[in-house]
Amino acid sequence: MIEKPQQNELAIDCFLLAGRIMMESGAETYRVEDTMLRMARSQNMNDAQSYVTPTGIIFSLGKTQPTRISAISTRVTDLHRIALVNNVSRKLTSHIITLEQAYDELNKIQKTNYFLPIIIQVLAASFASISFLILFGGIWGDMPAAFIAGGAGLYVATMMQKLTRVKFFSEFVATLVVGMIASLALYFGYGTQIDKIIIGSVMPLVPGLLITNAVRDLMAGHFTAGMAKGAEAFLTAFAIGAGIALVMAW
Amino acid sequence: MEYIIQIIFSFIATACFGVIFNAPIKAIPYCGAVGAIGWLIYYELGSHGVDEVKASFAGAFVVAILAQALARRFRMPMIIYSVSGIIPLVPGGVAYNTMRSIVELDYALGMQNGMRVFMISGAIAMGLVFAEVIMQILFSMLRKGKTSIQSFVKVKR
Numbered sequence: 001m002i003e004k005p006q007q008n009e010l011a012i013d014c015f016l017l018a019g020r021i022m023m024e025s026g027a028e029t030y031r032v033e034d035t036m037l038r039m040a041r042s043q044n045m046n047d048a049q050s051y052v053t054p055t056g057i058i059f060s061l062g063k064t065q066p067t068r069i070s071a072i073s074t075r076v077t078d079l080h081r082i083a084l085v086n087n088v089s090r091k092l093t094s095h096i097i098t099l100e101q102a103y104d105e106l107n108k109i110q111k112t113n114y115f116l117p118i119i120i121q122v123l124a125a126s127f128a129s130i131s132f133l134i135l136f137g138g139i140w141g142d143m144p145a146a147f148i149a150g151g152a153g154l155y156v157a158t159m160m161q162k163l164t165r166v167k168f169f170s171e172f173v174a175t176l177v178v179g180m181i182a183s184l185a186l187y188f189g190y191g192t193q194i195d196k197i198i199i200g201s202v203m204p205l206v207p208g209l210l211i212t213n214a215v216r217d218l219m220a221g222h223f224t225a226g227m228a229k230g231a232e233a234f235l236t237a238f239a240i241g242a243g244i245a246l247v248m249a250w
Numbered sequence: 251m252e253y254i255i256q257i258i259f260s261f262i263a264t265a266c267f268g269v270i271f272n273a274p275i276k277a278i279p280y281c282g283a284v285g286a287i288g289w290l291i292y293y294e295l296g297s298h299g300v301d302e303v304k305a306s307f308a309g310a311f312v313v314a315i316l317a318q319a320l321a322r323r324f325r326m327p328m329i330i331y332s333v334s335g336i337i338p339l340v341p342g343g344v345a346y347n348t349m350r351s352i353v354e355l356d357y358a359l360g361m362q363n364g365m366r367v368f369m370i371s372g373a374i375a376m377g378l379v380f381a382e383v384i385m386q387i388l389f390s391m392l393r394k395g396k397t398s399i400q401s402f403v404k405v406k407r
Contacts, residue, residue, distance in 0.1 A: 026271075027329060079273040079330045086327045115272050124269035131263035134255065135289070136343055154270070199343040203263075204270060208340030209333060211367065215375040241349025248354070 007099070012061060014103040015039050016070045019050065019057045021085050021110055025078040029054070029217055029225040035089050039102075042093040054228045075232075077209070080114040118158060125154035125204040133200035142197050145185035149201035153178040157205060168239040171205055175243030178202055183247055202240055207233040253290070260289035260338050268334040277330055280320055284335035288313035292339055302366075303373045309339045310377025318385050332378060341370040 019036045023029075032052045036059060040048035047062030054075060060067035085106065092102045115121070129150025130143045138146070153174045160170030178201045185191040210233035218226030264285025268278040292309035296302065317331035345367045351360035 026333075027327070031327065031329070077271040077333070079268075079271050079277075079333065081272075083274050083277075083326045083330055087325075090325070116269060121270055124266035128263050128266035128270070131259040131266070132338075132342075134259045135263065135338060199346055202346055203342050204267075206342035206345055208342040208345060208371070209337065211345065211371045212336060212340055212374045212378075215368075215371050216378060219375055219379055237345050237349045238353075240346060241353045244346070244350055245353040248350070 008061060008066060010099055010103060011040070011043055011045065012059060012066055012068050014099055014106060015048075015050075016057060016059050016068055017103070017106045017110065018085050018089060019052060019059065020070045020072060021106065022082055023052065023054065023057060023072050024075060025081040025085075026075060027082050028213065029222045030220050032057070035086070038093050039089050042095065043099060052222075053224045054232075078114060081109060084109050084114075118155070121158070122151045122155045126151035128204055129153075129201045131200075132203045133196055136196060136199055138193060138196035138200060142191045142193060142200075145182060145191040146197050146200045149178045149181040149185070149197060150204060152181055153201055154204050168235050171236055171239040172243045174205060175202055175240045176246060178205075179244045179247030198244060202244070205236075205240055207236040210236065256293055257286050257290060261286040264289075264334050264337055267337045271333060273330050273334060274326070277320075277324070277326065280324075281331055281334035284313055284316045284320070284331050285338050287316060288335050289338040303369050306339050306341075306370050307373040307377045310336055310374040311381045313339070314378045314381030315385065318382065328382075336374055336378070339370075339374055341367045344370065 015036045018039060019032050022032045022035065029052050033050045036050045036052075036057075037048055040046075040061070045061050045065075047065070049060045049062075051058040055072055057070045057072065058067065059070075088097075088102050088105050088109070091097045092099070097105070126147045129146045133142055133146045134140075156177045157170050157174035160173050161167060164170060179198060182191065182194050182197045182201065185197065186194050191197050210229055214226050214229035214233055216226075217223075217229060261282040265278050265282030267285075268281040273281055288309040291312050292302075292305045295305040295308055300308075313335035314328075314332055317328045317335055320326075320331045321328040344363050348360050348363035348367055351357075351363060
């Protein structure tokens with residue numbers, strides 16, 4: 001392995017790309033580190049070291065070997081990609097495919113957009129909202145308002161994200177829309193419990209998962225990752241609270 | 251009837267979150283089932299007077315065990331099932347209430363709700379980690395053949 005710098009370059013590119021795709025798709029920090037090290041060990045690179053944070057990955061092949069950094073700026077939850085990268089890593093570690101094939105597959109995964117059409121996601125958010133309305137003890141009559149508000153919330157959040165690229169602003173605007181729809185529904189007599197409607201409709205936006213992941217990373221000893229995720233969750237929750245409070249105060 | 255409604259809606263909620271999180275399509279029904287079972291445990295314990303922190307812990311524990319089993323069955327990472335499965339348990343409503351109280355300058359209520367969010371999400375994370383560790387110990391023991399189950403299987407074969 002030491003005699004072939006070309007091979008090392010390819011290997012480090014391949015492992016970094018795998019880690020990067022996983023981190024950008026919202027995988028757990030320890031799993032990303034584990035996957036990268038497993039892939040390295042399967043290629044007889046036993047001295048490899050990886051340091052993963054939510055904002056960047058540092059990967060080294062060993063003491064005298066090259067080290068590379070990969071910065072990560074966007075993070076979404078995309079479980080399909082995690083499954084695909086996991087599949088590639090599984091095949092590489094059991095020597096079904098070679099390093100070159102793995103790198104090609106990872107490149108293909110990174111270029112493809114696996115998200116379902118926006119209309120299906122909006123519908124899913126609408127159905128999730130009415131389900132949470134019922135689970136949190138709301139009444140059946142509030143369902144239409146929650147259906148519209150939940151779908152509109154996710155749609156506005158996605159569209160604003162595309163327009164402005166500032167995650168917290170798009171969440172703020174989305175909850176503003178949710179709050180306005182809920183209070184309009186109440187005003188025109190299509191809803192009774194505004195609190196339950198709003199909680200149900202903002203559930204697709206609230207960072208509950210991020211909070212849980214942050215605590216989990218902290219408990220696993222990844223304090224940098226835990227703190228970063230906690231800060232992101234706090235800012236998201238703050239944007240959502242501010243959006244709703246603006247409607248309520250008005 | 252109450253239970254059927256809870257099961258149906260927690261299934262729908264979790265499966266829809268599977269769609270939003272872009273889980274592989276054939277995994278989505280299983281995600282829904284995991285979420286429904288987790289929520290049912292949380293709901294059952296909650297209706298018997300167990301507080302929400304302990305109920306969340308129990309729910310997350312079961313979700314993690316089911317997710318681990320499904321992950322081994324279908325050879326996919328566990329996060330696909332656990333992420334959607336804990337969605338009904340995560341304290342989204344309380345987190346929202348916290349932030350609403352704080353931006354409305356009601357700091358006392360905000361702090362109280364914030365501590366609840368922290369405790370519940372900590373309990374969920376604990377449940378996930380505990381289940382994972384226990385499963386790992388169990389599987390490593392099984393691999394070494396130290397349990398009675400393993401010897402039983404060997405004799406049977």
